[in-house]
Structure formats: C-alpha cells, structure tokens
Amino acid sequence: MIIVEEVQNKHHKREFLEFPAQLYKHDKNYIRPLDKYIEEIFDPEKNKFFKNGECKRFLFKKNHKTIGKVAVFINHCYEQKQPTGGIGFFDCINDQETANFIFDYCKNWLQEKGMEAMDGPINFGERDKFWGLLIEGYIEPLFGMNYNFPYYKDLFENYGFEIYFEQLCFTRPVFAEVSRIFTIAHEKNRRNPAISAQPMKKNNLAKFAKDFTEVYNKAWACHGEGKHLEEAKVLKMFNTMKPIINEHISWFVYENEKPIAMWINIPDLNQWFKYLNGKFGLFEKLKFLFLKRFKKNEKMVGLVFGVVPEWQKKGIDGYMIWEGTQYLRKHTDFKITELQWIGDFNPKMIKIAETLDTTVTRKLATYRYLFDRNKEFERHPIL
Structure with a gap:
C-alpha cells in the first residue's frame, strides 16, 4: 500500500531533496541542483507565483521507504485553451504502478480545483528553469535544467501523457x-x-x-x-x-x-x-x-x-x-555554447540555430494530459 505524505515540515523537506540524490547516486551525469534554489520555489515569501496560484508537494512511501515525489500546482496566469494545472519535480522508482498512483493523485487534486488538464513536468515558475522531461541526450544537465532517467519517458507516455511541445537544445563549438x-x-x-x-x-x-x-x-x-x-x-x-x-x-x-x-x-x-x-x-x-x-x-x-x-x-x-x-x-x-532550449513551436528561432551550424545535443518534452480522454489532443500552436 502506498502512503501519501504532504511536505509540511523540515523532515519532509529534507526527504524531498534527498530522494533524487539517492535515486541517481550511481548516475555519473546527474548533477544535484542546489537545495536552496529548489526550496525557494516552494517558499511563498520568495516565489511570486504564489500570488496567483497554489502549490503542494507530496512524498509517496511504501514500507516506510520513499518511492516517489511530486509537486502539483495551479498558476492562474498560465493561459491555456482549457484550465490547465501543472506537475513538476517528479521523481519515481522504475515502476509504472507507482507512477500511475502519483499521476492519479495529481489529477484528482487538480480536478478538485477545477482544472481540465495537467502539464508536466514543468516548474511552478518561469520556463527557463526545471521545465520539461529529458527524452534524448542523457548528458550532464545545464544549470536549472531537469535531468531524469530514460525510463521516465515510458512512465509518462504509458499513463497517457502526450507531447505538447518538444524543447530542443542546440550546441556548437565557439x-x-x-x-x-x-x-x-x-x-x-x-x-x-x-x-x-x-x-x-x-x-x-x-x-x-x-x-x-x-x-x-x-x-x-x-x-x-x-x-x-x-x-x-x-x-x-x-x-x-x-x-x-x-x-x-x-x-x-x-x-x-x-x-x-x-x-x-x-x-x-x-x-x-x-x-x-x-x-x-x-x-x-x-x-x-x-x-x-x-x-x-x-x-x-x-x-x-x-x-x-x-x-x-x-x-x-x-x-x-x-x-x-x-x-x-x-x-x-x-569552447562550447549551448542554447538552453527552443520550442518546436518556434520555427524562426530553430532556423537561426540551424544557421549557426549547431547540432541538437539534447531534447526535452513538455507533456500534457487531458482529463477528458475523449477530447481531441492539440499540440502547441506554431508561432
């Protein structure tokens, strides 16, 4: 049985930070984000997005051991075709049943708030930090960039998430x-x-x-x-x-x-x-x-x-x-310059990047899950 604990005290906060460090301890490409930058995202005194939204963090445990974590949030300034919430800072063991439990929990939380879809993994903040799931190029992440195991892609897609837009990172020698x-x-x-x-x-x-x-x-x-x-x-x-x-x-x-x-x-x-x-x-x-x-x-x-x-x-x-x-x-x-990411909905910027004789070195994806499974899925419109 999976137990859900809301992050509310120092012990919970520490576990939220330490779980991914333990999960990736044998991955040579993983770079642990600074704890202070993560915690500031969830501090109403420091994150302006709390003025127009709300956010909760949860730990998921089995046999007294953490097996997953997530943040789920609503940003009322996030203008979408349908009311859309977000999930982020998702980490999970390689188990689809556990991932499904976490995603279901987030969906139910957001539905209770009047949301009709959820995007993830995204940030309760700006798009320039912790936005998207890594789906290609499992190399050292840039500062503020999400990093995850390859199996995360299957966890999201097997649940029913679809790619809303891809995020391309281009690299070239200086x-x-x-x-x-x-x-x-x-x-x-x-x-x-x-x-x-x-x-x-x-x-x-x-x-x-x-x-x-x-x-x-x-x-x-x-x-x-x-x-x-x-x-x-x-x-x-x-x-x-x-x-x-x-x-x-x-x-x-x-x-x-x-x-x-x-x-x-x-x-x-x-x-x-x-x-x-x-x-x-x-x-x-x-x-x-x-x-x-x-x-x-x-x-x-x-x-x-x-x-x-x-x-x-x-x-x-x-x-x-x-x-x-x-x-x-x-x-x-x-010696190397890498463009943080360019959405596949922005062909003008992609053209500039390609003209620079760059190569795509990593790719992330912003996923979307529509709660009404009969509703037609639409990707991000082209700019």
Whole structure:
C-alpha cells in the first residue's frame, strides 16, 4: 500500500531533496541542483507565483521507504485553451504502478480545483528553469535544467501523457566557423552608421535592464502565454545575476540609442555547482568562489535571443552573432555554447540555430494530459 505524505515540515523537506540524490547516486551525469534554489520555489515569501496560484508537494512511501515525489500546482496566469494545472519535480522508482498512483493523485487534486488538464513536468515558475522531461541526450544537465532517467519517458507516455511541445537544445563549438549567411549580414549592417553592438556591463545594469525589457516585450511577450516583463523585475533579476555575469558574452544591438536586438548568455553554473553536492552554505560559497576563480569554465549557455519585429529578416541577428563571437573568442575560455532550449513551436528561432551550424545535443518534452480522454489532443500552436 502506498502512503501519501504532504511536505509540511523540515523532515519532509529534507526527504524531498534527498530522494533524487539517492535515486541517481550511481548516475555519473546527474548533477544535484542546489537545495536552496529548489526550496525557494516552494517558499511563498520568495516565489511570486504564489500570488496567483497554489502549490503542494507530496512524498509517496511504501514500507516506510520513499518511492516517489511530486509537486502539483495551479498558476492562474498560465493561459491555456482549457484550465490547465501543472506537475513538476517528479521523481519515481522504475515502476509504472507507482507512477500511475502519483499521476492519479495529481489529477484528482487538480480536478478538485477545477482544472481540465495537467502539464508536466514543468516548474511552478518561469520556463527557463526545471521545465520539461529529458527524452534524448542523457548528458550532464545545464544549470536549472531537469535531468531524469530514460525510463521516465515510458512512465509518462504509458499513463497517457502526450507531447505538447518538444524543447530542443542546440550546441556548437565557439571556435567553429561563423555561417557565411551571418558574415554577409554583418558586412551589410556594419556599413550602417546608426547600427552598433555593445556587450552588457555590470556597472550599468539599469540601462541594460531597460533595454532588455523593451526588446523582450516587443519580440517575445506575445509568445509567453500572456507574459509581459516589467523593467523593475528585470533589474532585480540582473542584480541577482551580477556575481555570475560575464561581461564578454551578452550583447545588445542599437539603432542609434534605441535597442533593437539582444543575445543573453551566462556561464553554465553546473560546471562549478557539480562539486557542491546541492549545498550552498558558507563553506560551499567559498568553494564556489575558488572554483570560479581558478577552474576554467568552458561552457556557456544561451538564455534569450530576440530581435524587435521591425528589424527581423534584415540580418541584424547575423550582425550581432558575428560581433559577439569575434569578441568572446578573444576574451574568454569558453569552447562550447549551448542554447538552453527552443520550442518546436518556434520555427524562426530553430532556423537561426540551424544557421549557426549547431547540432541538437539534447531534447526535452513538455507533456500534457487531458482529463477528458475523449477530447481531441492539440499540440502547441506554431508561432
């Protein structure tokens, strides 16, 4: 008999964090996320999504031993065709009966809240963290990226989940030749005296937060299921990121003083965090600073890429990539760049990634389960 325990006390929280570490202890590619980052997601004081939603965590036990865990949640700002809840932070032994019990429990919880479908595994937060199930490319995960055993795919699909959209991660060597298409685009835009490219600098984050917000809201807001960024929140995010910002790898393009494109990258923090075993106390912070100073990080991660609509299809992306690539080759140790993920519903960005002569190195999937099993399933619409 499976016993369900809601995560409510310190013991439960510790078990929620330790269970995956035990499950993956023999997997050389598993990198334990920092405990503090996981716990902040479930802290109403730190996660803004509690203002428009609710979330519960559960442990599933058999014979006094944890065999699974999950978070189930509702985000009322998550605009979908039908009321759709979410599940995430799912971990389970390789047993379909156990997985079915967990999924049924989540479905019942969400149905009681008026939901008609559930997506998973997703985050009770932004799409840039802990979103999707790994279905190809079982290699070391990037910071904030889900990692799971291959059998998880069967657990989801055997229950009846279907792929709502696939998330493609593209990789290329930093020193690989820049596409001729981008070289031509750079040469064309370089002749325009109104066009310039600038790397993001830590001493002027307020300016770059403003520019980021302007470009994002023009280029991306309509793609985020109702999401619209506020400048103050972006500045707060940038200030939080300040210790790990590399001033050579994030770029903005301007027409005179007006921002028209951006390309935001950070070092892959997991190349340092994998030595901390999920902890981030005083000792681990000192260790992190030591690693950051003396251990070369050769992988950077592309987070956001955007061009305002009026400058799309005019080669400004090629201009920016050429400028940024030439510069970071001279000033950094990075050898590999990986784009965090691009949804298969976004052919424009996939085309840009392919033009970069990248290869797909991993693939994740956002699954959806419709509670009405007679209702026609629809994948994410193409942008």
